[in-house]
Amino acid sequence: MSSPAIDAGRPPWAARRRLSAALWRRPWLKGLLLLLPPLGWMAVFYLAALAVLFTSAFWSVDAFTGKLTHVWTLTNFHAIFQDPTYRRIAFRTIAMAALVTLTDALIAFPFAYFMARIAPPRWRTVMFVLVLLPLWSSYLARIYAWRLILAHDGVLNWSLAKIGLPATNIAFTNTAMWIVFSYIWLPFMILPVYAALERIPDSYVEASRDLGAGGFTTLRRVILPLALPGVVAGSIFTFSLTLGDYITPSLVGNTDFIGNVVYRNVLGLTNNLPFAAAYATVPLVVMAAYLLLAKRSGAFEAL
Amino acid sequence: MESRATRFGLGAWATLVILFLWLPLVLICVYAFNPSNIQSWPIPGLSTKWFRAAWHDQEARDALVLSLKAAALATSAALVLGTAAAAAVTRFRFFGRNGVTFLLILPLALPGVVTGIALNSFFGQNPVHHLTPSLWTIAIGHATFCIVIVYNNVAARLRRTQTSLTEASMDLGADGLQTFRYVTFPVISTALVAGALLAFALSFDEVIVTTFTAGAQNTLPIWILGNLRLGQQLPQVNVVVFFVIVMTVLPVTIAQRLTRDTGILRRR
Numbered sequence: 001m002s003s004p005a006i007d008a009g010r011p012p013w014a015a016r017r018r019l020s021a022a023l024w025r026r027p028w029l030k031g032l033l034l035l036l037p038p039l040g041w042m043a044v045f046y047l048a049a050l051a052v053l054f055t056s057a058f059w060s061v062d063a064f065t066g067k068l069t070h071v072w073t074l075t076n077f078h079a080i081f082q083d084p085t086y087r088r089i090a091f092r093t094i095a096m097a098a099l100v101t102l103t104d105a106l107i108a109f110p111f112a113y114f115m116a117r118i119a120p121p122r123w124r125t126v127m128f129v130l131v132l133l134p135l136w137s138s139y140l141a142r143i144y145a146w147r148l149i150l151a152h153d154g155v156l157n158w159s160l161a162k163i164g165l166p167a168t169n170i171a172f173t174n175t176a177m178w179i180v181f182s183y184i185w186l187p188f189m190i191l192p193v194y195a196a197l198e199r200i201p202d203s204y205v206e207a208s209r210d211l212g213a214g215g216f217t218t219l220r221r222v223i224l225p226l227a228l229p230g231v232v233a234g235s236i237f238t239f240s241l242t243l244g245d246y247i248t249p250s251l252v253g254n255t256d257f258i259g260n261v262v263y264r265n266v267l268g269l270t271n272n273l274p275f276a277a278a279y280a281t282v283p284l285v286v287m288a289a290y291l292l293l294a295k296r297s298g299a300f301e302a303l
Numbered sequence: 304m305e306s307r308a309t310r311f312g313l314g315a316w317a318t319l320v321i322l323f324l325w326l327p328l329v330l331i332c333v334y335a336f337n338p339s340n341i342q343s344w345p346i347p348g349l350s351t352k353w354f355r356a357a358w359h360d361q362e363a364r365d366a367l368v369l370s371l372k373a374a375a376l377a378t379s380a381a382l383v384l385g386t387a388a389a390a391a392v393t394r395f396r397f398f399g400r401n402g403v404t405f406l407l408i409l410p411l412a413l414p415g416v417v418t419g420i421a422l423n424s425f426f427g428q429n430p431v432h433h434l435t436p437s438l439w440t441i442a443i444g445h446a447t448f449c450i451v452i453v454y455n456n457v458a459a460r461l462r463r464t465q466t467s468l469t470e471a472s473m474d475l476g477a478d479g480l481q482t483f484r485y486v487t488f489p490v491i492s493t494a495l496v497a498g499a500l501l502a503f504a505l506s507f508d509e510v511i512v513t514t515f516t517a518g519a520q521n522t523l524p525i526w527i528l529g530n531l532r533l534g535q536q537l538p539q540v541n542v543v544v545f546f547v548i549v550m551t552v553l554p555v556t557i558a559q560r561l562t563r564d565t566g567i568l569r570r571r
Contacts, residue, residue, distance in 0.1 A: 016478055016480060017478045019478075019479070020478035020479035020480065021478075023479055024473060024479070027395060028395075028397075030395075031391050031394070031395035031397060034387045034388070034390050034391035034395075035387070035388065035391040035395075035397075035403070037383070037384055037387050038384040038385070038387050038388035038391075038403075038407070038450060038454075039388075039403070039406075041380075041384055041446070041447070041450070042406055042407065042447070042450070045422070045425070045443055045444075045446075045447050046406075046409070046410055046418075046421070046447050047406075048425060049421040049422050049424070049425035050417075050421045052421070052424050052425045053417075053420060053421040053424050053425070056424050107320060107323075110313055110316045110317075111316060111317050111320045113313060114313040114314060114316065114317040115317065118305065118310055118313060118314070119314075119317070127317070127321070129556070129559060130321055130324065130325070131324065132555065132559065133552050133555060133556070134324045134325065134328060136501075136504055136505075136508075136551050136552065136555040137328060137548050137551050137552050137555075138508050138524075138544065138547040138548050138551050139508055139510065139524075140508070140510060140524050140527050140528060140531070140544065140547070141328070141331050141544040141545075141547055141548050142327060142328065142331075144331060144527075144531060144540070144544060145327035145328065145330055145331040146327060147531070148330065148331070148334060148342055148344070149327060149330065151342070151343070153343035153344065154343070154344050155330060155344045158344045158345065183323070183324075183327070186320075186323075186324065187324070190320075215305065215306070215309070236412060237412075240412055240413065240414050241414075241415070243414045244413070244414020244415040244416045244417060244418075244511065245414075245415065245416070245511065246416055246511070247510060247511060247528065250532070251528075251531060251532070258416070259414070259415075259416040259511075262416050262420055263416065263514070266420055266423055266424075266515065267423075267514065267515070273420075273423075273424055276420055277420060277424060280414075280416060280417050280420050280421075283414040283416070283417060284413065284414070284417050287412070287413055287414060291412065
């Protein structure tokens with residue numbers, strides 16, 4: 001608008017001020033400038049990455065040269081649906097994720113209930129931190145700890161011997177995997193359930209009691225429905241984290257897990273990226289369906 | 304309201320859950336002081352000799368340096384991008400505003416192996432420019448899921464701050480930069496620090512996505528994982544794991560104190 005000659009006579013902050021005023025008059029421009037970098041980053045490094053992943057699922061690998069063939073084909077998806085091994089592994093992984101989610105919900109609900117509605121406020125803060133720290137503390141460390149506990153000469157068998165029970169041998173079994181998954185993801189369930197329970201006004205419970213409902217009826221018809229979004233929010237994490245893990249199975253269980261098949265095909269000897277990409281769409285589709293269901297139950301407001 | 308028996312039962316349950324959460328963590332810290340190189344229970348005594356061995360382990364040191372660099376880069380990127388997104392979403396109304404939150408949380412809500420393989424194929428297969436695994440590919444991957452951590456903390460703080468503060472500042476003659484420097488920044492500063500600490504802790508500990516973006520490089524978690532898989536150098540691993548627990552727990556404790564008023568300190 002103004003020539004450099006006029007600007008030269010003005011104090012240095014004048015240009016800045018004009019820019020500031022211009023932005024103030026055009027809030028949409030300011031919003032756009034703020035939004036562009038983060039959205040651009042996510043578009044390039046995440047959405048584009050997912051797009052490349054999906055595209056490569058329809059490619060194949062030349063059996064002789066080991067090079068990618070950029071021709072559209074459904075071979076990979078055929079293999080996944082036809083081969084009983086891959087079907088079984090997918091089913092096993094999803095079943096494990098569901099079992100872990102259920103276990104964590106059952107452990108977390110009474111705990112969160114105590115935390116939100118019975119414990120005095122001072123305890124509440126302490127308990128919150130006691131749940132939070134394990135959530136953040138090293139993921140590998142917590143898996144490794146269980147490896148040491150479940151090992152043949154570990155803490156578990158030592159304790160069993162102390163109380164006169166026979167030793168168990170559950171290291172590297174499905175049971176071990178179930179325990180460890182439930183352990184590492186438990187805080188992710190507790191926190192949203194706690195947040196949901198804490199938000200229920202006492203007056204709702206009192207009203208239910210005044211209207212003649214017993215403790216159990218109040219729990220079933222007032223508290224549970226109001227806490228459900230919290231449980232669903234927590235289950236998104238426990239379910240998704242289990243579906244996408246390959247380290248826990250390889251360290252404490254066995255490697256018949258979706259994540260391990262994907263890992264072997266990308267970084268292992270098999271080196272078949274298109275197949276890995278196709279197989280990775282299985283947890284992706286399962287999670288997308290789950291997120292849509294969760295959205296309908298209002299879980300996103302509870303996150 | 305609940306009967307005494309119910310309250311007692313729930314209290315007992317809560318105690319058991321806390322023990323369940325903490326005993327493995329305590330145990331792993333005890334193992335760091337195990338003098339033997341056989342990892343069985345009970346440990347034969349207490350010793351700090353493996354601390355020295357771990358400190359002088361060159362591979363572990365290199366891995367630590369790489370982890371610190373990657374976490375610093377990822378945290379810086381997440382701070383800028385997460386704060387910008389939080390300001391846009393809390394201060395402006397636009398079409399698809401809820402979609403922004405959803406997009407940012409996606410890398411954490413989708414299975415880790417999906418994010419990992421997506422980045423892996425993107426870096427190696429995209430038609431524009433292939434990126435060979437480096438510090439940068441690790442940091443880009445980490446930043447992608449750290450943005451939402453900063454975003455959550457800053458957005459929660461901004462929602463609790465009235466816009467009239469910035470309006471008053473502008474009315475009094477401050478320009479946009481001065482308003483940010485003297486009004487907005489002091490308000491969000493502790494949320495920024497908390498977000499940065501959490502993002503740092505998350506990046507420092509991440510392993511599932513990192514294995515797909517690191518190539519042959521070792522971050523500290525990848526070094527631990529490699530040794531756990533092969534059953535090598537377990538005494539050093541014990542010490543390093545102890546150190547990693549401290550490195551993740553400390554920032555979270557500080558972040559928790561900084562954001563006590565906003566009361567949000569969720570990983571996702």
